[in-house]
Amino acid sequence: MHLDAVFRGLGPSVAQRRRAALRQTFQNIVRLARDLQVDALTIGGDLYEDLHSRPDTARFLAEQLGGLSCPVLISPGNHDYWHPGSLYATNDWPDNVRIFDSNRFTAVEVAGHRIFGVAHDKPKGTGSLLAGLQVPDGPPAVALFHGSERGLMQIQEEGKEDHGPFAEPEIAKSGFCFGLLGHFHKPRSTARLVYPGNPEPLTFGEEGVRGAAEVEFGSGTPRVKIHQVNTFTLQDREVDVTGCRHSEALVDLVRESLPRGSDTGVRVRLVGEMALGLQLGPSELLRQLREGDRCVDVVFATRPALDLEQLSLAPDIRGQFVRGLRERADFDSEVVQAALRAGVEALQGEEPALL
Ligand SMILES: [Mn+2]
Structure with a gap:
């Protein structure tokens, strides 16, 4: 027990x-x-x-x-x-x-x-x-x-x-x-x-x-x-976040995927392309999903929504950063993809001027 x-x-x-x-x-x-x-x-x-x-x-x-x-x-x-x-x-x-x-x-x-x-x-x-x-x-x-x-x-x-x-x-x-x-x-x-x-x-x-x-x-x-004598049931769900342009859209999309009934716990795996610049970190997303004491956990398995071709052509530091990562043999690994998204977000400001 x-x-x-x-x-x-x-x-x-x-x-x-x-x-x-x-x-x-x-x-x-x-x-x-x-x-x-x-x-x-x-x-x-x-x-x-x-x-x-x-x-x-x-x-x-x-x-x-x-x-x-x-x-x-x-x-x-x-x-x-x-x-x-x-x-x-x-x-x-x-x-x-x-x-x-x-x-x-x-x-x-x-x-x-x-x-x-x-x-x-x-x-x-x-x-x-x-x-x-x-x-x-x-x-x-x-x-x-x-x-x-x-x-x-x-x-x-x-x-x-x-x-x-x-x-x-x-x-x-x-x-x-x-x-x-x-x-x-x-x-x-x-x-x-x-x-x-x-x-x-x-x-x-x-x-x-x-x-x-x-x-x-x-x-x-x-x-x-x-x-069977269980009270809770635990499930896994996958949600594709491609196309979510802002924080509320993301929260709504994930909420819609949750089953009714408060005794079902769900582990949501987010997949697809995550828009850059969403004003919602993982802990805030979890806080909102857990309103009403819902048993929810989230696994982040998304790729950053980036136009890599365009970014690579940029003459500024963003272009240099993206080109540097793309040359790596482990470019597709989870950690490099996370670094790519974090780096591009950190360097955001002016849209990179294209050649
Ligand atoms: Mn034991």
Whole structure:
């Protein structure tokens, strides 16, 4: 869930709306658990972000989870690692909530199964949690933990650290019939494990079905169903700004591309030719688009609207500047194009006299 995430870069009031949406989505999960009359609700870590966590969040969670009649099992992950000052250790939790606080697996019996949970006890550097583990004989054993399945690492988000690494075959080798996993944000399920993904999309690019996994154990392979519970939807849009002659036209054009409904966040990619001399910088454009606390971000991928042939012929410093850049082998690169636009704008004044 990543409750209390800061949503950097969206502005304080939009970030606050996103944090409220995280709680809404968590409430949706609790309601779903009640509607499905599950035997247990399990949470595979990164429920909240320790770095930004607030006692208010712990009290919210305690009230929500205490309202369920089934057991709630939590295996802390790298963002919500167990430590003596954590929300897990300092809050009063209802009797039905079991937070695994050891870095060794311990079991709870649920509906004829044993669910083994384990805690990360540091924010990074957690090694293999399955290494050398052998589950004692008994009822079917299910593993609940936060970890990185090695075969899935490469298809997951870039830069995702391999907290608690393991390989899928180790699940069966350790004596588990199935793994309930957290960490990866893209959902994934196999005959041996499930990653439900982050139920509420956190960053742009997180599109598609993700949510809460309903796992039904019977004879044979457990049946997995992902239920969508998200509050916000995040989308990407592309807007061609060619032909926008002034600031208001640009703002209007981008606004028109935004979907109705305040719970849709949009990352707008501006493409095409950007007119020179628009009296509107990136931060002012964002400020105007975010009026009404809309969740909007903008990526600038435009080219400057320049008549390069004409500019190159100018006998003044603008001509010299443009000719100098055009001779470069990396003329088409993003940085040189940005320098071209900034430079020509900085040197503006009189229109260059042409030969
Ligand atoms: Mn994680």
